Amino acid sequence: MEKLRKKLKNISKNDIFKSFFIIFVSVITLFIFINRNQIQFYHNQFGSVTGSPLQVYFLDVGQASSTLVIFPDDKTMLIDTGSDDSKESLVEDLNLILAENNLSKIDLMILTHPDADHVGGTASVLNAFQVDNVLRPKVLAEGEPSIRDYLVSTTYTYQKAVSAISNEPNCTVKFVENNSWESGGAAVRIFAGDHETYSDTNSYSPFITVTFNQKTFLFTGDAPFLREEEFLNTLKEENLSLSVDFLQVAHHGSKNSTTEEFLQALDVKLAFISANSSTHPSGELLMRLENEQISYLCTKESGMIGVGVDESFVLCTLNESLDLPFIIVVLFCVSFCILKFCFSSQQKKMIYFARFG
Numbered sequence: 269m270e271k272l273r274k275k276l277k278n279i280s281k282n283d284i285f286k287s288f289f290i291i292f293v294s295v296i297t298l299f300i301f302i303n304r305n306q307i308q309f310y311h312n313q314f315g316s317v318t319g320s321p322l323q324v325y326f327l328d329v330g331q332a333s334s335t336l337v338i339f340p341d342d343k344t345m346l347i348d349t350g351s352d353d354s355k356e357s358l359v360e361d362l363n364l365i366l367a368e369n370n371l372s373k374i375d376l377m378i379l380t381h382p383d384a385d386h387v388g389g390t391a392s393v394l395n396a397f398q399v400d401n402v403l404r405p406k407v408l409a410e411g412e413p414s415i416r417d418y419l420v421s422t423t424y425t426y427q428k429a430v431s432a433i434s435n436e437p438n439c440t441v442k443f444v445e446n447n448s449w450e451s452g453g454a455a456v457r458i459f460a461g462d463h464e465t466y467s468d469t470n471s472y473s474p475f476i477t478v479t480f481n482q483k484t485f486l487f488t489g490d491a492p493f494l495r496e497e498e499f500l501n502t503l504k505e506e507n508l509s510l511s512v513d514f515l516q517v518a519h520h521g522s523k524n525s526t527t528e529e530f531l532q533a534l535d536v537k538l539a540f541i542s543a544n545s546s547t548h549p550s551g552e553l554l555m556r557l558e559n560e561q562i563s564y565l566c567t568k569e570s571g572m573i574g575v576g577v578d579e580s581f582v583l584c585t586l587n588e589s590l591d592l593p594f595i596i597v598v599l600f601c602v603s604f605c606i607l608k609f610c611f612s613s614q615q616k617k618m619i620y621f622a623r624f625g
């Protein structure tokens with residue numbers, strides 16, 4: 269006990285400082301290593317995104333999907349409406365973003381396919397906002413009069429969504445078809461499926477591109493491998509080389525979508541995932557992104573994610589995460605400590621030599 273007390277007395281302030289310094293550097297290194305995917309993003313303020321001519325928001329709707337696009341001419345497009353569980357938070361987030369832009373209506377709502385995690389908030393959105401146009405999948409809800417040989421979904425959530433749409437008096441409703449148009453200088457294109465009918469609902473998901481200032485977004489719904497192949501073939505047939513700056517990863521990062529060939533063919537730069545479950549995004553998908561050196565953000569960790577495009581682009585996330593300015597400040601502090609440490613020990617040495625030299 270006495271020995272220990274003596275030892276503790278002998279520890280100099282310099283030793284304590286050194287130990288704290290080593291712990292500090294180790295913690296920071298570990299922190300940077302854990303967040304290596306995140307630090308490649310520059311997280312800007314929400315205000316910078318809302319000030320951009322083209323804005324895209326990957327809304328946080330849990331294990332579901334809903335994406336809002338605001339075009340430079342203030343037209344709005346909502347792709348999917350999340351699930352029944354997230355309908356209240358979806359309306360809240362839409363209210364916040366639209367109000368920030370002095371907007372109040374949805375010009376176009378696209379329902380990619382009839383699954384409950386993509387159409388669950390449809391009635392709530394229609395109740396809360398004026399929606400002018402709706403594009404719905406070529407899938408009928410149970411009880412709807414049959415049009416040709418269309419697939420019929422027995423999902424109750426889809427039934428509710430379809431009946432909410434048909435009860436809207438001032439809303440034009442059409443099926444999703446190949447289409448393209450321009451909105452305030454941004455080009456929009458919808459690539460619908462090659463076939464009128466598919467055996468699974470996910471395959472109805474269209475591919476939607478939005479291009480502004482040479483930056484391209486690709487939205488994919490829950491499209492599986494088969495539809496990715498169809499899409500790449502269409503591009504080949506049209507001799508269209510598409511370079512995707514921002515990819516919304518299909519099917520919440522499922523292992524059954526987004527092949528490495530797909531990522532390579534489209535030269536994807538950044539990826540966004542709408543997901544929040546123990547199995548999504550899948551390890552297989554994250555590995556493919558890592559192999560292609562594509563950084564990603566997921567609503568599971570980041571909450572709502574906003575992308576603002578002007579000459580360049582800015583990103584914001586609702587949840588705090590380690591960002592580049594923070595890293596720079598930390599590195600500056602660490603360098604300062606190292607310099608101060610070296611300088612003070614050199615000074616001590618000089619005093620020693622002056623005394624005994």
Ligand SMILES: [Zn+2]
Pocket residue numbers: 332333383385386490519520
């Ligand atoms: Zn889904």
